[in-house]
Amino acid sequence: MPHPDVAPLRLGTRGSALATTQSGMVARRLEELTGRPVELVRIRTEGDVRTGSLASLGGTGVFVAALREALLDGRCDVAVHSLKDLPTALVEGLTIVTPEREDPRDALCARAGHTLGSLPRGARVGTGSPRRAAQLRAARPDLDVVDIRGNVDTRLRRALGPDADLDAVVLACSGLVRLGRTDAVTDALEPSVVTPAPGQGALAVEARTADVGPGGPLADAFAALDHRATRLAVLAERALLARLEAGCAAPVGALAHVEEGQLVLGAVVARTDGTEKLQHRAATPLDAMTEGRDDDDDARELGVRVAEALLADGADRLAPLASTAARPASATTDPALADPTEAGAPGQDSDRS
């Protein structure tokens, strides 16, 4: 009889360098927490995702959907996502937990050590994200923002490689930290200048609710992975995104943090051409249980409140929110479509990157 306690945990992962690095980090922590060996299981999108289930399993995120399907049908027990790539809708039967967030900022990676302020007039800056493009243009209207795709290394080469055709690219600090490429960062952009995507820098570890609920085999491990300040921050950021009904291509930034017993949330909606920018900031005290409410409820309510303030100022007039999320249906079936984190396929999660 196999001993149930030492049965390996199967952690489903995508194949990109970033995905396998992130999965490896979580795998090591899970081994420490559970005493069980963790085995990485590569989940492929092609043939793994039944198109019909996409909407319920993760909307346009075919890679998220493939991992979720593997969790639900038992091919793996745990999956790791970049939280910013995860749709705000919950999935029945699955539960996520958020470990401590990495640096949430966007990073300018420029030739010759340039900062956003020191780039020459008209410098060419690459990003595939409307959110980054809009805020870069708002900060530096003279810049030539160029739409680029590709995995982290491909994008870095566009600015730093021997055949560089750009002056700089903008990527998430967190991905560069995890891949050991902080050497490439020449300016970590202040959130007041370029507000990161909701959830940026955070991971979501997902498993079947039956396994992580009370008495489940992974309940203690999941409780230990949960980082309170991260959870509250991303709850607020994602509640804002959901209230705006913003799709993954909407120029929306949001970042929350815990400070002196308060959760503080700042958010921005920008016109893609950078000519207009709406910003709001609000805070909520974190005083735990009052009248059946808890901090999670307060965090979500903060996100909704800031979203409604942005809408009252005309956020939906400033930028197409939900409508830009519409993606060609072929994106789910095109065999040439690669992992967006890996290959930056157009129409995937490029915005919130």
Ligand SMILES: NCc1[nH]cc(CCC(=O)O)c1CC(=O)O
């Ligand atoms: N959209 C791609 C993507 N999804 C998650 C990350 C890494 C950042 C993170 O952990 O939030 C990236 C790359 C990037 O934005 O540079």
